[in-house]
Amino acid sequence: MHIFLFGGTTEGRKLAEYIAGENRKREAEGREDFLETEVFVATDYGAGLLPKERHISVHVGRLNADEMAERFKYAKSTCRCSVRKKIEAESNGPTVIDEFSIDGVMSEVAEDKADEVLVLDATHPYAIVVTENIIKACRLSGVGCIRVNRPKTVSETENADFLYFDNVKSAAQWLASTFNKYPEERKHILITTGSKEIREYTVISGFEEYCYVRALPTPEVLDKCMELGFRRDRLILMQGPFDVDMNLAQMRYASAGYIVTKDSGEIGGFPEKCDAAIELGVKVLVIGRPVSLKIQEEDRYRVMSLSDVFEVLK
Numbered sequence: 001m002h003i004f005l006f007g008g009t010t011e012g013r014k015l016a017e018y019i020a021g022e023n024r025k026r027e028a029e030g031r032e033d034f035l036e037t038e039v040f041v042a043t044d045y046g047a048g049l050l051p052k053e054r055h056i057s058v059h060v061g062r063l064n065a066d067e068m069a070e071r072f073k074y075a076k077s078t079c080r081c082s083v084r085k086k087i088e089a090e091s092n093g094p095t096v097i098d099e100f101s102i103d104g105v106m107s108e109v110a111e112d113k114a115d116e117v118l119v120l121d122a123t124h125p126y127a128i129v130v131t132e133n134i135i136k137a138c139r140l141s142g143v144g145c146i147r148v149n150r151p152k153t154v155s156e157t158e159n160a161d162f163l164y165f166d167n168v169k170s171a172a173q174w175l176a177s178t179f180n181k182y183p184e185e186r187k188h189i190l191i192t193t194g195s196k197e198i199r200e201y202t203v204i205s206g207f208e209e210y211c212y213v214r215a216l217p218t219p220e221v222l223d224k225c226m227e228l229g230f231r232r233d234r235l236i237l238m239q240g241p242f243d244v245d246m247n248l249a250q251m252r253y254a255s256a257g258y259i260v261t262k263d264s265g266e267i268g269g270f271p272e273k274c275d276a277a278i279e280l281g282v283k284v285l286v287i288g289r290p291v292s293l294k295i296q297e298e299d300r301y302r303v304m305s306l307s308d309v310f311e312v313l314k
Contacts, residue, residue, distance in 0.1 A: 001035055002075040003313075004068075005120045006134060008041040010241070010267050011148045011306055012122035013049055018310055020053040035313060038071075045218045062130075068137030072117060076143055079116030119145040120309065126262055128290040135301060144300040148309055150265045152289065153274075161283045162274075168193050171260050171285045172200040179205050187257020188212060190250065192273065193287060194262075195221045202228055212236060212254035241269025247276035260285040 005015055016039055023034050034055045040063065041047050047058045063071075119138055123130045131147070138145040165171040179186050188210050191201060195215045201207055208229050215221045217237035225235055236250055241264075251259065259282050264270045277284045295301050304312070 001033070002079050002117045003035055003037040003120060004072065004075070004117070005037055005039045005122060006130065007039055007050075007122045008043070008046040009122055009124050011150065012039070012041070014306065015120060015122055015148070015309065015313075016050045016056060019313060020051040020056060022313060023053065023055045043216075043218060043220070045216060063133070065133040065136040065140070068133060069140035072119065072137055072141035072143045076117045076141060117141075117143045118312075119143055120148065121145055122148040125150050125265070125289055126287075135295070135299065138301065139296070139299055145302070146309055146312065147301065147303045149303045149305055150267055151305075152263055153265055153270045161278070161281070162286060163283065164286050164288055166288055168197040168260070168287055169200045171287060172203055174285070175201075175258065175260075176203045176205065179210075185257075186210065188255045190214060190254045190256040190259040190282075192259060192261045195224055198225060198230070199228055208234075212250075212256065214238065214240075214250065241267070242272060243269075244272045244275050244279075247273050248279065251276055251280050251282055256280070256282050258283050258285060260287070262287045263289060 003019065005012060005019075007013065007016065016037070019035050019037050026032075026034060037056045039047075039050055039056060039058045041050070041058065041060055042062055044060055047060050050056070050058050119134060121131055121134050123134075134145060163171075163174070165174065175189060186206070189201075189204070190212045191198070192214045195213070198213060198215070201211055204210065208231050211230060212234045213225055213230055214236040215225075217239060221237060222235065226232065234254075236253070242250070247269075259273065259277050261270065261273050261284065262268075263286055274284060276282075
């Protein structure tokens with residue numbers, strides 16, 4: 001099987017590590033049915049966190065839907081040819097191989113309908129454009145896709161210090177308006193929504209003084225923040241997720257009165273941010289997840305937990 005894994009997340013790294021382990025196990029057993037995997041990440045930093053294995057290749061950079069589809073089609077045609085030859089050589093009976101159907105149940109299907117290529121979408125739940133491109137590419141190439149689900153964090157209590165926004169722009173505009181109308185509410189802000197939309201926060205009066213940015217430790221992030229006018233001593237460039245103690249230390253360092261965060265789920269350290277903020281009385285601005293994707297009836301698109309994807313790969 002040929003796997004295309006789109007990652008750059010904790011789930012993507014865990015899947016790559018699982019695939020590497022599965023391939024080592026198969027090699028030790030003398031098997032040749034390796035999971036040949038191409039992993040796609042956006043940055044060199046993300047690539048450096050992945051295992052270096054013979055059956056795993058890593059690509060850095062972003063692809064559009066057409067570029068993805070071209071790769072999927074080529075892999076599909078190459079795999080189909082090799083699978084057909086192998087089956088014909090080993091059996092005189094009907095040409096069939098196993099496939100995961102839409103409901104995830106194994107079934108035997110004609111060879112010309114079989115899965116030899118699988119796409120795993122383990123991108124961040126807020127990377128909506130990438131996921132849309134993956135779905136479109138799978139539709140164009142006729143391959144199946146599994147989306148790795150990252151559950152939302154379920155809050156058991158209502159808290160007046162939690163505010164919810166549709167996007168980063170809305171949260172930044174609320175902060176800008178609050179700072180302008182109520183000078184007494186001007187407090188330091190710990191931004192943990194990443195660097196992609198960091199420009200939105202420049203609408204805040206005095207953002208250079210009030211905004212602390214926590215983001216990935218890459219030269220690109222540093223350069224972008226500096227070019228926009230964020231102060232170097234206001235940058236916390238570290239790889240998360242972080243425990244409660246580290247969140248407490250960073251909020252204290254920033255003397256934060258606000259923290260802006262995405263609901264990155266338990267795997268992304270969202271509960272630990274909230275616990276630290278509640279302990280220190282920091283107001284939490286939560287960016288809601290993007291709306292659900294529009295999936296067409298003919299799309300072979302499934303959503304699974306990380307543990308269920310491990311079972312598929314096994």
